[in-house]
Amino acid sequence: MTTAVSTRPAISAIGLRKSYGDTVVLDGIDLTIAEGTVFALLGPNGAGKTTTVNILSTLIDADAGDIRVAGHDLVREPDSVRAAIGVTGQFSAVDNLLTGEENLILMADLHHLGRGEGRRRTTELLEQFDLTEARTRPAGSYSGGMRRRLDLAMTLVGSPRVIFLDEPTTGLDPRSRRTLWQIIRDLVDDGITILLTTQYLEEADRLADRIALLDHGKLVAEGTPAELKRLVPGGHVVLQFADVDSFETAASVLGDATHDADALTLQLPSDGSVQSLQTLLARLSAESIYRAALSVHTPDLDDVFLALTGSPNHQKETLQ
Template identity: 55%
Template sequence: MRPAIEARGLAKSFGEVSVLAGVDLEVAAGTVFALLGPNGAGKTTTIRILSTLIRADGGEARVAGFDVVRQRAEVRRSITLTGQYAAVDELQTGEENLRMMARLRGLSRPAARRRAAELLDRFDLTDAGGRRVGTYSGGMRRRLDLAAGLVVPPSVIFLDEPTTGLDPRSRQAMWQVITDLVGTGVTVFLTTQYLEEADRLADRISVIDGGTVIADGTADDLKRQVSAQRLDLVMADPAAYSAATGALGGRVAHGDPVKLTLSVATDGSAAHVRAVLDEVDPGRGAVRTFGVHSATLDDVFLTLTGHATEEEPAHV
C-alpha cells in the first residue's frame, strides 16, 4: 500500500532563518505518526507545508497520493487539520457549528442535521449540543473542533498539539478519540509536547531538531538507541555532584545541579551498576541514593536534542 504521507528534502526559511533543512518523512496508511521536537524545531511548519497552507522552498511531498503543490485541491479534499487552538464559533451552539460545517462541505440541510447528530454522539457531546460553545470546557471545545473536521470523513488528519492545555481527564478522552479514528482506517499525523502521548499513541515517531530529522522508529526503537535502562543518582552534596559529573563526562544523559541528580545509561546489569557506583563513589559517601529505571521518551529526547521540551513556543 502506498504511504499516506511522503516527504523528501523539505526545506523552508523565513527571511534569514532556516526552519527546515531537508526533512524526509514517510507515514504508513492507517497509522498514528508522531513528530517530536523542541519548540521552534519546525513541527508546525512541516504540518503547514503538508496541509498546503504554505509552500516549501525546496523538496517535494505527497499526501493521500496527491502532490501538495500541483494537486492542492485534491489534498485539501482528503485531509483535516486541527491546529493548536480550537477554531469553533463560540457564539453558536455545538450543533450549529457542526451543521454549518456540513453545509459548507456541500451536505443538504437534512443530511447536515443527521451528520451533526452523529458527530455529537460520537464525541460524547449530545447533551451539550444545544449549548453555546462559549460555555464549553477546553476539552469539549477540542472534541468539537475535531468533530467539525470529520463532517466529511478524511483520509489523513493532521493534529498539531491537540491536547495542549487540557487537563489529564480531557487528554485521556482525546487519546481515546484518536485511537478510535485510526481504527476506522484514518491516518493521523500528530505533533505533541507530551512525550507520554507519543509513547502511547504513535506507531512510529520521528524526532526533529534544527530543521532535520535526527531519529526515526518506533518508541521502543528510539529507547534502545539511547539505552534500555538508565541509572539515576542523587548525590550527597554539590561537591560530590561536580566530581561525579567530571568523572562521567559525556556519559551523563541528564543532570540537575539544583536537585543534585544525574542520569547515566546502563544495561541494567548488577555488574555495570556496581562499576558506575564504584567510579563515582569509591569512598561510599558521595551517592545518597540511586535507582535503575527503564528508558523513556524523555530520555530519548534529552539525549538526542540536548534539551527538554518545556521551552517558550516559537510556533514554527
C-alpha cells in the same frame, strides 16, 4: 497504539525544504507515514514542526521537495489534498456564540454536504463525541475537554482520511486527555491517518506507531517509541533483597552490579529485554537465590528528547 498497520504511505515527503531569508527552517527532511497510523513529530520550540504541518496541509508553500498527501501531489493537486485532509490546530476553531450543533452544521455547509446530509452527519458526530446532550448549548459554555472534542468533530465533518493534530490536548485535565486519546485510537482503527505534534512526550509514547524527532530543521531520529528509547543508554535492573545473606550471596555472584548495602539492593545495566532478564534470573536460580524483588528501569522519551536535541550536529538515526 495500533497493532496492525498499512504499509502504503498516506504522506510522503522527500527533500522538504523551507527558509525565511537566511534562516533555514527545514533542511531537506524526508517523511514517510503509513496509512492508518499515528505518526508523532516531536522537537523543541522552533525546530520546524509547525512549518512542516503547515506545508503538508497546504497552508504555506515549500521551497523544495517532492510531496504527496493521500495519494495527491501537493503542488499539482492542492485542492484534492485539501479535500482529503482535516486540520485541528492548537487553538480551537469553535465559534463560542454558536451551539455545538450549529458549529457542526456550519462546517457541513462549508463542505457543501446539503441540508439533509449535513444534519445526518452532525447527529452522527454529536453521538460519536458524546456531545448530544450539550448540542443546544453555546460552545462558549463547554468545558475544555468538550470544546476539544467539538473541535475534532468539526474536523471530521468532511470525512478526511488524513488528520493533522497540533497540540491536541494542551490545557486539558488528565481525564479529558485520556478521553481524547481513546477517540484518536478509534479514528486510527477506522483507517484514518494522524500526524500528531505534541509537547507531551507521554502522549506520543502512548499513541504513536512511529515518531520522528526534529531539531534545527533536520530529522535527528526516527523509529517506534521502543526503538528510540534503545538509542539512549542508562537502562538497568534493580534487585531488592529480603535479607542480608541473600544480598551478600547475590553481590558475590553478580560482580558487575552496583551495591547498596544499606538498602539491600543491587543495580545492573540492562536493556530490559526478555533475554537479558532470563539470563539474570538463571544466574540467581543457579545459586538458589529466590528472596528478591526485581524492577526494570528503561530510558523514556524524555531521555531521548534531551539526549538527541539541542545540538545542530546530530546525525539522523532511522530504525526500521
